[in-house]
Amino acid sequence: MNAFRQACWNEPVIFELGRRGRRGCVLPSVEKTAQREVAKIKESLPKGLRRKTPPLLPELSEAEVVQHFTRLSQMNYGVDSGFYPLGSCTMKYNPKIDDFLADTPGVASVHPYQDEETAQGILEILYTLGRWLAEITGTYEVSLQPAAGAQGEFLGALIMRACHKSNREINERTELIVPDSAHGTNPASGTMAGFKVAVVPSGEDGCIDLEALKAAVSKRTAGLMLTNPNTLGIFERNIGEIADTVHDAGGLLYYDGANLNAILGKVRPGDMGFDIVHINIHKTFGTPHGGGGPGSGPIGVCEELERFLPVPRVAYDRKRERYYLDYDKPDSIGKLRGFYGNVAVLVRAYAYILSLGAEGLEEAAEVSVLNANYLVKKLSQIRGIELPYDKGQPRKHECVFSAKPLLKETGVRAMDVAKRILDHGMHAPTMYFPLIVEEALMIEPTESAAKEELDRFVEVVGKISEEAYTNPALVKNAPHNMAISRLDEVRASHPKTMALSWRMHRQRVESQRY
């Protein structure tokens, strides 16, 4: 098995580098006439408003800056580094042509308040992308404004509010239902939008317990937030009954799009009865995650809810043959953020959909599901980990294993397995989620993984299982081949030791010195 070693630079904090007087860039000299103005700045700013002590920024040459961040990059791991089966995150390959196109001046150097006549190209891309996303999700109209999936959820919950308000039911409909297997953002978004969150349990089969749902809905129900396939990777077969139950109670059905990749071109949330759908562009449509963002979380809605979408909307005037920004939406919930959305991310998605087309998107879904089920089959044979919930049921794009037997028999936990996977030059699965699986390892290979990669992953997990039974300490102390071994989490978050900035760290060190 290939050995792997991550780069391990003993790289100081940037504030410890450099020398006084060094600089990483030279600014353009101010032309003579304007130069006089520099002198006057001091006069024009009242004394009390001028900065007296310069900020403590590092002083580095350009080369030192490049070296510092290059070294840091070598202690990081992306999709381009290798296998990244992080469940629920859809870490698929990010096509280079999409990045290339998004980084051209036609996107990068366009100001959002430019006259619409000077932004027709970008407006057409946004308009068309909106139509495509509506087609893909089976919804009526799409807003591209949310900056991320969670902001899309917040918007979706606000639209529920707006809808119930317009029906004069907002005072009664205060409860948002989420399954116990839901992403953490669902309940958090619901609370942010002012709802009380009610949790319904999953049944034996890992799907929503229909009887429990029926018991939970009432006049208080604002809606249900659901992902389908769910976070176990299982398709909620009873979606028709679920939708009827929620709708009959007067609630709205919200689709968390984190798992949309599995069903592209196969079945559409809108057709299943979902009224509001968010899409994680950075998952399903292959845009890079950037170490945490930026992403983009458009939402699609059914016709009845269209009027509540945020302003502006990208619209097309057929008569004038012109794209424009439409602010004239009196029922709109308003604005969710500045401007129109994470446009550079959306342009990448446009190019992605164009590259794959209808056939390619369906192929992506199919192969993501094929890959996940292949892993289910292979991993099920490994000692110490088991597939909880309905084993006969095919998984969709991801699967969740439990390392509970391994823990019982060897003392090795899911986290230890995850850390040991890193040692083999692969990213770990998502751990301890969904909450309904003990010692969960949530694995999403995506369609980007080659079979050889899947086989190697199976081999790695098998080897780790063996190690757990023969040399558990090796696994419990993993990782061994990373830039650093396990971190002191308590120290990081304890009020007495935490250092959330260099400034805070320095003050702590100083106070200890005296």
Next chain:
Amino acid sequence: MTKPSSHPYIPNSVSEIKKEMLRQIGARGVEELYADVPKRFRLKHRLNLPSPKSEQEVKRHVESLLSRNKTSQDIPVFLGAGCWPHHMPAVVRDIIQRTEFLTSYTPYQPEISQGMLQALFEYQSMICELTAMHVANSSMYDWASALGEAVRMAVRLNNRAEVLVPKIIHPERLATLQTYIAPVETRVKKVDYHPTTGQLNLEDLKRKASAKTAAVYVENPSYLGFVETQVEEIAEIAHDAEALFIVGVDPTSLGVLKPPGEYGADIVVGEGQPLGNAMNYGGPLLGVFACRGEMELIRQMPGRVIGLTTALDGSRRGYYMALQTREQHIRRERATSNICTNEALCALASAVHLALLGPQGLRELGEIIMAKTRYAMQLLNRIRGVKAPVFKSPHFKEFTVNFDKSGETVRKVNDALLSRHQIHGGKDLSKEFPELGETALYCATEAHTREEIDRLSEALKEILGKEGRKQR
């Protein structure tokens, strides 16, 4: 496009590989894996989307669409208002394109993600130095949503239901704030400004600050570009009412302007886009969020915060996502915010840009911007019928230009600038702030050359001269 045997993004799309995998799974076809999807919901047709295209075709198509845009590289654009044209150093572009950063996820597994964690810690630390605050998070979506989160944080802290904002606030920021705070039933009250200086009316602020005030918010520089000079007094009034003082900043001003931490800010928000991020038609942007270091504030902060710690064995320094118990993936419905994906790569870009600038560069950047702005104001103010700026106050990188005396509307002036002179004028404020008449908001940064500003001035003279004659 010829029908290929597999798709370049999908290694297992080769039919033999699929067959082999299906055989091992024990399924006859991929369809079997979708057997649990009720037939009545299955899509009966292929998605109505274009057919697959080769990279060349995609490139040609997208580039031809984008060529219809006019960019700030084609023509001088004097727009700002929350998104500003600046020079983006080549180093910044290079570093954020390093794919170990670009294609990584949120650093949930710290051991394999030390690079991004350290870079984000450095970003946070630099924001703290700029703002003179103790803690910064590793990013929010943008200034507007950061403000929304800041006011919600204030409401959580003091359980009050009003926020005071300047009447001169960016309307989109105000709209976003209202969206964020409507669910917690918090009201916005606007504080008036002095008609000649634009400065916040302290009498009005005193009248409105009360035991109901959760927070007082000001923008410095203000939306209309001038520097708010009475910030210390404002802080005092806010604190006398036991409200939090929230300050919104453009970080490029903080090499020159006094940092908010030195005049009593409790929370600082702002827009990091001008530090190393392109305009991108308004997104992605970078929401700056920093606060004082008291635990009660830190515990209520939204968003991810990276902490400096050590390896468990104490052998070396390491970085870790601290205080995760505030966050949605742990705390769920009781989380301080739902934010998950943020703008980490934009934060990295800002950290790299700030590292290049250093303390000297940041000051010089601020000075150049102010010089360009002063130069532009003076030049435009000399044109008959034009008043620039409207307010008698020091300005940073934006300023108001009033056309009332010329008899022209901003709209007409802008149309003429664009069609006849290939210049994009400032943002029309006549609908946002009707009391300012025909006024536009102009922006000048280090990215604007003197020649471009001179051209703007000549163009305005030509337009106003011509139009003026027509009226006579």
